[in-house]
Amino acid sequence: MSKSLAWLWLVLVLAAVAHVGAVSWHGLPLQSDIMALLPREDGDDVIQRAKDRMLGALAERAVVLVGHGERGIARAQAEALGRRLAEAGVARPGVSVPTDAAIRRLGETYFPHRAGLLAEADRERLLAGDGAALATRALSQVYGFGGPADSRLLARDPFLLFPAFLSGVPLPGSRLAVDDGMLSTRDADGTTWVMVELSLADTPFALGLQRRLAAEIAAMRAAAPPDLRLLRLGTVFFAEAGARNGISEAAAIGAVSLAGVVVLVLLVFRSATPLLLTTAAIAVGLVTALSACLLLFGSLHVAAQLFGAGLIGVAVDYALHYFGQAFTQRRDPAERLAHVRPGLVLGLATSVLGYACLGLAPFPGLRQVAVFSGIGLAGAFLTVVLWFPLLDRLPPRALNPRVAGAVSGLWRLWAEDGHRRARLWLAAALLAVAALGTWRLEVDDDWRRQQRLPPDLVAEQAEAQRLIGFGRAHQFLVVEGGSEQQVLEREEELGRALGQRTGWLAVARFVPSAKRQAENARLVETALTAPHLESYRARIGLPAAPPEPPPPRPLEPADLSAAGGLPFLDLLVVDGLTHMVALDSGMDLEAVRNAAEGVPGVRFVDPTADMNGLLKTYRHRALALLALSAALSLPLLAWRYGWGGAVMVLAPAVVALTATPAILALFGMPFSFFGAMALVLVLSIATDYAIFCAEDRRRDPATLFAVFLATATTLLSFGLLALSSLAAVRAFGATMLVGVALAFILAPSVTRRRWNIPER
Numbered sequence: 001m002s003k004s005l006a007w008l009w010l011v012l013v014l015a016a017v018a019h020v021g022a023v024s025w026h027g028l029p030l031q032s033d034i035m036a037l038l039p040r041e042d043g044d045d046v047i048q049r050a051k052d053r054m055l056g057a058l059a060e061r062a063v064v065l066v067g068h069g070e071r072g073i074a075r076a077q078a079e080a081l082g083r084r085l086a087e088a089g090v091a092r093p094g095v096s097v098p099t100d101a102a103i104r105r106l107g108e109t110y111f112p113h114r115a116g117l118l119a120e121a122d123r124e125r126l127l128a129g130d131g132a133a134l135a136t137r138a139l140s141q142v143y144g145f146g147g148p149a150d151s152r153l154l155a156r157d158p159f160l161l162f163p164a165f166l167s168g169v170p171l172p173g174s175r176l177a178v179d180d181g182m183l184s185t186r187d188a189d190g191t192t193w194v195m196v197e198l199s200l201a202d203t204p205f206a207l208g209l210q211r212r213l214a215a216e217i218a219a220m221r222a223a224a225p226p227d228l229r230l231l232r233l234g235t236v237f238f239a240e241a242g243a244r245n246g247i248s249e250a251a252a253i254g255a256v257s258l259a260g261v262v263v264l265v266l267l268v269f270r271s272a273t274p275l276l277l278t279t280a281a282i283a284v285g286l287v288t289a290l291s292a293c294l295l296l297f298g299s300l301h302v303a304a305q306l307f308g309a310g311l312i313g314v315a316v317d318y319a320l321h322y323f324g325q326a327f328t329q330r331r332d333p334a335e336r337l338a339h340v341r342p343g344l345v346l347g348l349a350t351s352v353l354g355y356a357c358l359g360l361a362p363f364p365g366l367r368q369v370a371v372f373s374g375i376g377l378a379g380a381f382l383t384v385v386l387w388f389p390l391l392d393r394l395p396p397r398a399l400n401p402r403v404a405g406a407v408s409g410l411w412r413l414w415a416e417d418g419h420r421r422a423r424l425w426l427a428a429a430l431l432a433v434a435a436l437g438t439w440r441l442e443v444d445d446d447w448r449r450q451q452r453l454p455p456d457l458v459a460e461q462a463e464a465q466r467l468i469g470f471g472r473a474h475q476f477l478v479v480e481g482g483s484e485q486q487v488l489e490r491e492e493e494l495g496r497a498l499g500q501r502t503g504w505l506a507v508a509r510f511v512p513s514a515k516r517q518a519e520n521a522r523l524v525e526t527a528l529t530a531p532h533l534e535s536y537r538a539r540i541g542l543p544a545a546p547p548e549p550p551p552p553r554p555l556e557p558a559d560l561s562a563a564g565g566l567p568f569l570d571l572l573v574v575d576g577l578t579h580m581v582a583l584d585s586g587m588d589l590e591a592v593r594n595a596a597e598g599v600p601g602v603r604f605v606d607p608t609a610d611m612n613g614l615l616k617t618y619r620h621r622a623l624a625l626l627a628l629s630a631a632l633s634l635p636l637l638a639w640r641y642g643w644g645g646a647v648m649v650l651a652p653a654v655v656a657l658t659a660t661p662a663i664l665a666l667f668g669m670p671f672s673f674f675g676a677m678a679l680v681l682v683l684s685i686a687t688d689y690a691i692f693c694a695e696d697r698r699r700d701p702a703t704l705f706a707v708f709l710a711t712a713t714t715l716l717s718f719g720l721l722a723l724s725s726l727a728a729v730r731a732f733g734a735t736m737l738v739g740v741a742l743a744f745i746l747a748p749s750v751t752r753r754r755w756n757i758p759e760r
Contacts, residue, residue, distance in 0.1 A: 006386040013284050013379075016291035029299035050478045050574050051607050062091065062198045062234030064217070065464050071192040073225055075182060078194035081220055081230075090213045091198035106565035110166070113555040114157060115524065116517025119168035120495075122161060123520065131528040134159055135536050142540050155545045158536065159528060170502070170509050175469030185467055191229070193467050204236035207243055214240050232457065233464040241454045245725060253720045258282070260716040261316050268709065269323060273394050278319040281383040285315040289376030293368055301368050315380035317710035318344055321692060322384050322392075324706025327399040333389040341385065343695045346640060347688035348381045350633050354684030357625040399701055407704040414749040415699060430659055437662025444670035445615040449727055474608055475589055477581035479506070480601045484557070484576045488513035490601045491579065497595040503584030504592070507557050507572050514554035521550075615673045622676035626657065629683055637687075641694060649694055652746035653686035660739040674728040678735035685714060686743030694750045704748060711744040 023029065066081060068074040085091045110117065118126070125133050138159045153160070176183040176195055184194040202209040213236060221230060261282070265275045293300050321344060325336035352374050359370030413419045479494065481487035491508035498504065512520065537544065561570050572580045581602075583592060593604040630650060637646035657679050661671045669675075689707050696703040719740070721733025 002386065003390065006390055009382055009386045013288065013383075016288045019291045020287055020294065023294050029294070046480060046574070046578055047478060047603070047605060050476075050578065050580055050605065053571065053574055054476060054580060055607070059204045059235040060200050062200060062204070062213075062232070062236050063464065063468075064196045064198065065193045065231040065233070065467060066196060067187070067191045067193040067229040067231070068225070068227060069190055069192070071184075073228070074184070074192040074194045075180075077220075077224060077228055078182065078196050081217075082196050082198075084220065085198060085213070085216055088212055088216050089201055090209060090216060091200050102563070102565035105563040106560070109559050109563040110555070111162065112551045113517065114162040114165070115521045115550065116512065116554065117165045118161060118520045118524070119164045121168065122164055123523065126523045126527040129527060131532055134161070134528055135532040138536065139539065154540070154542055156548065158533060158542060159524075161524065170505060175467065185469075187467065193231075195468070198234075200236060204234070204239050205243075210236060210240035210243060214244075231460045231464040231467070233461050237457055238453060241457060242726075249724055249726075249729075253717070253724075256720060257713075257717040261713050264709065264712060264716075265320075269326065269394065269397075271394055273392065274319070274323045274326075277388055277391055278316055278323070280387070281319045281380045282315050284383045285376035285378075285380035288379035289372040292375040293372050296371060297368055300372075315376055316713045317347070317688070318377075318381050318384040319388070320709040320713065321706045322388055323394065324702050324709065326394050326397055327702035327705065328700060329396055331396055333392040336392070337385065337389050340692075340695075342640070343692045344381060344385070346636060346691045348377060349636055350687045350691070351377055351681075351684040353632050354629050354681050357629045357680050360625060399705060403705060404701040407701045407708060408699075410745075410748050411699040411701070411704060411751065415751045430655070433666065434659045434662040437659075437665040441661060441665040442670040443616075443619070444672050445612045445619060473583045473585040473587065473589060475592075475604065475606045476583055477504075477592070477596055478574075478603045478605055479579045479581060480603075481577060485513050485515070487577065487579050487601070488557075489515060490599060491581065492516055494581065494596065494599045494602055497599055498592065499595075501587065501592070501595075503587045505568070505572065505582040507569060507579050510566065510569055511555055511557045511560060517554045619671075619673040619676050622673060622680065625680050626676075626683055629680055630654075633683075633687060637691075645694070648750050649690045650687060652690050652743060652749055653683050655746055656682055656686050656739050656742040659742060660735055663738050664734055669731065669734055672728070672731050675731045675735045678732045679739065681718075682736060682739030682743065685740055686747070689743050689747035690750050693747045696751075699748075699751055707744060707747060711740060714740050 064081060066074050066078040068077065122134060125131070141160055142154070153162075157163075175185045177185065179194075182194050183197075184192060186192050200209065204210070217230065217232070221228075224230075261278070262275060265278055269275070290300065321340045322336060325339055328339075330336045330339060355370045355374035355377070359367050359374070413422060477494070479487050479490050481490055488508045488511065491506040492513060494506065495508070508516075536542075557569070557573060560566055561573075568582075572582060574580060583589065596602045596604050630653075633650065634643075634646050637649050640646075641649060660679065660682065661675060664675070665671070689710070692703060692707055715737060718733055718736035721729050722737050724730045724733060
């Protein structure tokens with residue numbers, strides 16, 4: 001029966017290998033979107049769709065500023081860069097400069113509706129009854145030099161209100177100007193900067209696009225004339241740097257972890273058999289985990305790959321517990337397996353429970369980590385249980401006397417009454433450290449500090465924004481209504497609440513509501529045309545023109561969208577019932593928030609603050625997962641040890657969980673959601689160690705030595721994550737490092753109780 005199951009497991013493993021090979025034939029599908037690691041907001045679909053639209057629109061575009069002291073060189077290199085990226089299939093040119101045809105279509109769309117279009121200053125004058133001022137202004141434009149008036153325009157727009165409206169349209173401010181078809185600016189040091197706006201051919205988190213874009217820009221830099229500078233601005237550049245760093249760290253951590261395991265196994269067992277079989281267990285765990293993730297998710301997140309590198313140190317535990325029996329007198333592989341199998345099963349169950357709780361988090365990236373690790377552990381477990389007894393030829397051997405003395409000393413520390421004072425000192429030290437650390441403990445829920453922004457890119461972005469002359473704030477307003485016309489009316493009410501503040505873009509500033517258009521037409525007729533048109537025509541000698549029929553309907557946002565020329569306007573429309581209002585970074589955002597509070601249907605949205613609040617909420621939920629995981633483990637442990645024994649087995653884990661954040665606080669590391677999630681795994685691993693100690697009634701040094709080896713390999717894997725440059729990963733790794741070390745020290749304390757379990 002066991003051989004049949006071993007063959008069946010081999011078939012399944014080979015199927016997993018074939019699946020991974022087929023999927024990765026043209027490259028492993030990897031994700032690098034850091035936002036996938038973050039939770040989705042609960043409940044408010046409107047706000048979420050607005051955020052997705054705003055962030056998506058920004059992410060799909062990128063900007064490169066090409067600078068040189070010679071204008072011609074800067075322009076030629078900018079053209080070459082745009083052409084090079086387009087030919088490489090990376091990006092197509094953006095729409096920084098509207099074409100003449102787009103501008104003409106825009107004017108043709110606006111002009112028939114000119115009767116209802118008024119600049120805000122003109123409207124205020126008419127409301128104040130000062131139509132004479134507008135008539136006087138029109139006269140000065142007619143007789144002034146270079147004015148916008150010509151006979152055809154005057155015949156249809158005698159007071160030149162339409163040019164005034166167009167000049168008042170709040171186009172995004174910028175230091176850039178159109179120079180022979182290209183947006184450029186000249187800096188104070190004489191450098192000419194030309195902007196190359198790019199529309200990406202794929203999502204900015206596609207690794208293939210990131211690599212091609214980085215390669216093309218690197219090649220451009222290498223072949224560039226002397227003193228040419230490139231400034232990058234866009235999500236894709238940060239995503240590429242993060243993905244490259246994450247993949248590099250995953251490879252380095254995996255290599256160091258694997259090398260450490262190999263060296264450790266060879267030094268301890270001095271035989272190739274444990275090394276080969278342990279490597280097989282690790283490889284099977286990794287390939288089955290990868291296959292499961294690809295089946296369930298279709299791709300693998302870089303974070304799952306990074307955390308999966310730490311799986312090596314956990315998956316090897318089962319092999320080490322098995323081969324640890326070589327230091328006893330058990331020669332028969334079946335007998336060795338029988339001795340450790342109950343502990344392996346309970347350990348796997350509690351570990352998988354921990355990973356399952358990790359998978360309950362609303363983070364798609366962490367769900368992949370949970371699936372990857374849970375399936376990987378199960379794969380390693382089945383390899384040990386089904387294959388090792390058939391392949392194990394390792395003879396018994398003696399444990400090194402010094403090693404045996406050291407681990408026996410740890411047994412005696414917790415088991416013998418003569419070491420009571422030492423135990424009290426250890427407990428007092430842990431309490432003191434916990435108290436001091438708790439006093440210094442700080443919580444960090446700012447997700448911006450959970451990722452690493454490359455300093456060179458941050459500096460380039462700041463300089464690019466200075467040169468361009470404006471920057472969009474991350475915050476924005478959402479305006480909702482029962483119809484699109486009501487949304488426009490509420491945007492107009494928002495404009496009144498904001499007063500004279502500038503730097504905000506709303507659809508209603510380009511397309512007034514139908515109600516406002518009708519009011520404007522009546523206002524022009526009563527306050528300007530009726531009292532002033534006849535005398536005005538007489539003064540300039542303008543003959544009366546036949547009245548034009550009004551347009552069949554008011555101007556609508558869809559009309560401008562169809563005309564083109566204002567592409568940024570489309571980004572502000574979530575749907576017919578929801579618009580966004582973009583804000584410049586230089587605005588007093590708190591004043592904007594206060595002004596918006598009094599306008600029905602308008603909400604101030606701060607994605608960063610919302611995300612920080614969510615991380616706080618989910619940090620609390622992660623701590624609740626700890627309680628859930630412990631509660632689910634208790635019945636399993638009680639089945640083996642009784643309820644009192646189950647509490648004793650969990651006690652070392654509880655102490656480790658309590659002390660770990662406090663110890664890290666002494667080193668200046670704040671507690672975050674990612675540290676809380678690591679504690680879920682610490683609970684599982686600490687319980688695993690306690691189970692193996694509880695299973696050994698004789699306090700055999702070989703048992704505790706196997707636990708030590710498991711601890712060492714776990715620290716070589718998850719502990720190395722503490723060296724990551726990504727704060728979220730670093731917090732996870734540091735928590736695992738301290739928590740697992742404490743778990744090993746405290747695990748033998750369970751031997752203070754005698755268990756009513758069969759002796760083997």
